[in-house]
Amino acid sequence: MPEQDATTNLDETVRRFIMRYGDDALGEAQRRMRELVDAGDTDGAETWRRVAAAIAAVHTGAGRRGKKLH
Numbered sequence: 010m011p012e013q014d015a016t017t018n019l020d021e022t023v024r025r026f027i028m029r030y031g032d033d034a035l036g037e038a039q040r041r042m043r044e045l046v047d048a049g050d051t052d053g054a055e056t057w058r059r060v061a062a063a064i065a066a067v068h069t070g071a072g073r074r075g076k077k078l079h
Contacts, residue, residue: 023063035064
């Protein structure tokens, strides 16, 4: 079940991020990812890469089927 927990956490993070930053959510997630890359935190950067990809999917309507994130 850890994979399901990770998916649930990602969905919740994306939902909250979109609620907080609106149209700027993708850019903000990408900014955080770049900060972590610059700091050498590859695990953290990968997490924010996944967040940014999920936000982009929501904005393009390509989100996971049956998942309402906002």
